[in-house]
Amino acid sequence: MQLKSIIDYLESVAPLKYQESYDNSGLLVGEKSLDITGVLISLDCTEEVVSEAINEKCNLIIAHHPIIFGGMKRFNNANYVQRTIQKAIKNDIAIYAIHTNLDNVFKNGVNERIAERLGLINTRILRPKSNTLLKLATYCPKDNRDTILDALFAVGAGHIGNYSNCSFSSSGTGTFKPLAGSNPAIGSVGNQSSEEEVKIEVVVPYDLQNQVINQLLSIHPYEEVAYEWYPILNSNQLVGAGIVGDFPNPISDLDFLALLKKTMELEVIKYTPIAKNIQRVSICGGSGQFLIEDAKRSNSDAYITSDIKYHEFFDAENQLMICDIGHYESEKYTIDLLYDILREKFSTFAILKTRIDTNPVKYFQ
Numbered sequence: 001m002q003l004k005s006i007i008d009y010l011e012s013v014a015p016l017k018y019q020e021s022y023d024n025s026g027l028l029v030g031e032k033s034l035d036i037t038g039v040l041i042s043l044d045c046t047e048e049v050v051s052e053a054i055n056e057k058c059n060l061i062i063a064h065h066p067i068i069f070g071g072m073k074r075f076n077n078a079n080y081v082q083r084t085i086q087k088a089i090k091n092d093i094a095i096y097a098i099h100t101n102l103d104n105v106f107k108n109g110v111n112e113r114i115a116e117r118l119g120l121i122n123t124r125i126l127r128p129k130s131n132t133l134l135k136l137a138t139y140c141p142k143d144n145r146d147t148i149l150d151a152l153f154a155v156g157a158g159h160i161g162n163y164s165n166c167s168f169s170s171s172g173t174g175t176f177k178p179l180a181g182s183n184p185a186i187g188s189v190g191n192q193s194s195e196e197e198v199k200i201e202v203v204v205p206y207d208l209q210n211q212v213i214n215q216l217l218s219i220h221p222y223e224e225v226a227y228e229w230y231p232i233l234n235s236n237q238l239v240g241a242g243i244v245g246d247f248p249n250p251i252s253d254l255d256f257l258a259l260l261k262k263t264m265e266l267e268v269i270k271y272t273p274i275a276k277n278i279q280r281v282s283i284c285g286g287s288g289q290f291l292i293e294d295a296k297r298s299n300s301d302a303y304i305t306s307d308i309k310y311h312e313f314f315d316a317e318n319q320l321m322i323c324d325i326g327h328y329e330s331e332k333y334t335i336d337l338l339y340d341i342l343r344e345k346f347s348t349f350a351i352l353k354t355r356i357d358t359n360p361v362k363y364f365q
Contacts, residue, residue: 001348003060003094004032006039009345010062010098013108015207018132018239019101024066029085030094036060041338042354043331045095047080049356050087056352059093062342064110064334066097102334103285104129104239110285111243113337114304114330117263118281119247126242126282127294128235134204138216138227139174139197149200151219155211158202161237168201174226205236242284242291244298250277253321256302260323267363270308270324272316278302282320285330296320306330328359 007027019025038058042049045063053061067081075082088095103110106125115123136157140148149167152158158166174197204212209229217225251259256278261269281302282295288305292315295303302321306329316322335353342351 001036001346002032003027003030003034003036003096006036006060006342006346007032007096010096010341011101012207013341014098014101014105016101017207018104018129019099020104022069023100024069025097025099025101028066028068028095028097029088030060030092030096034059034092034094036094036349038350038352039342040352040354041335041342042356042358043328043335044358045084045088045097046356046358047084047087049354049358050084050091050093052354052356053093054091056350058350058352059091061088061093061095062338063095063097064099064102064331064338066099067095098338102337104241106238106240106243108337108341109243110331110334110337111283113333114264114283114285115243115245115281117333118259118283120243120245120281120283121248123243123245125237125240126244126284126291126298128237128240130233130235131231132206132236132239133232133234134206134209135201135230135232136204136212136216136227137199137201137230138220138225139172139199140220140222142171142196142198144221145169145198145200148216148219149202151215152200152202152212155215156208157204157212159205159238160203166203170199172197172199203232203234205239242282242288242294244280244282244295244300246280247278250279252277256321257323260304260325264325264329266325266329267365268326270313272313272320272322274301274316274318274321276301278321285334286327292316292322304330326359326361328361332359 016026039060040053040058041062043064045061045067067084075086077083153165160166173194175194177192278301280300282300284291284305287307289308289312296319300320304323306324306327308324313322339353
């Protein structure tokens with residue numbers, strides 16, 4: 001199995017287009033033609049993780065956090081980043097990062113996994129992304145409409161929120177004049193012709209554009225297929241930052257904190273007290289200060305995230321309980337998530353979870 005096949009699958013789950021502008025997800029070390037003997041999954045890529053990969057005969061490390069964020073001007077073992085990369089290169093180990101693109105997808109995303117552990121229902125994206133959708137318009141004979149739509153739906157077109165197979169059709173008349181070299185069955189060269197047609201419109205995520213158009217061209221009965229792409233500004237309800245959901249029934253503030261501590265296996269929770277029951281909860285794995293106002297607008301009773309600064313806790317304004325559970329702690333189950341994603345697709349090589357705790361923060365009790 002070549003590395004390219006693994007990358008293609010991971011990027012079908014979490015397309016690189018969905019990563020934030022500051023991020024550096026993707027293949028950081030190695031070549032796509034590399035034959036994979038084993039995969040090691042970790043939250044961070046460190047020297048110890050590379051050593052573990054060597055010992056386990058894994059030549060691919062898939063990490064949530066990119067070990068390289070900015071440009072690097074030299075490799076002289078000056079810091080852990082340089083030492084880790086040099087060690088990986090010397091031992092022919094590829095490093096792939098899947099960071100904010102995995103944070104920003106709803107299905108099989110970092111925040112969905114946390115929501116599932118807590119038992120939240122009615123989950124949805126907290127801050128949906130815009131500029132990630134296209135509209136495809138195409139034209140076909142009336143009798144071919146359902147066949148074409150079924151083919152487009154099969155590759156992911158027409159998905160809006162909690163609904164699939166969404167489309168709009170309208171009738172009209174198409175005109176054409178066959179030129180020299182055209183299919184003689186269509187009509188006489190040089191003669192104007194017309195045909196009653198149906199216009200089909202479906203919404204398509206940017207990352208599925210090529211799959212959808214290839215499917216259209218393969219199924220369409222016309223020799224020359226007329227179609228248009230339109231960028232649309234609608235927010236994509238399946239892509240964006242954070243998640244919000246509800247407990248089936250409200251629970252007290254103290255019961256919520258106890259549940260959070262147990263479910264996420266926490267040593268400590270930093271939080272803003274609030275004297276009310278908790279039912280609606282917002283979540284952002286990793287650093288989530290930027291979503292506090294979104295959590296408040298969603299009428300959440302609690303917001304779970306990490307890396308909240310002292311003055312940012314005041315932003316709760318007694319409207320919700322802000323819970324800072326720690327960066328590593330909020331994302332550690334991403335290792336299980338990536339393991340499950342890969343095991344579902346691949347079975348021809350070993351897929352291992354790191355046994356190394358890469359959390360640089362410890363607590364004295």
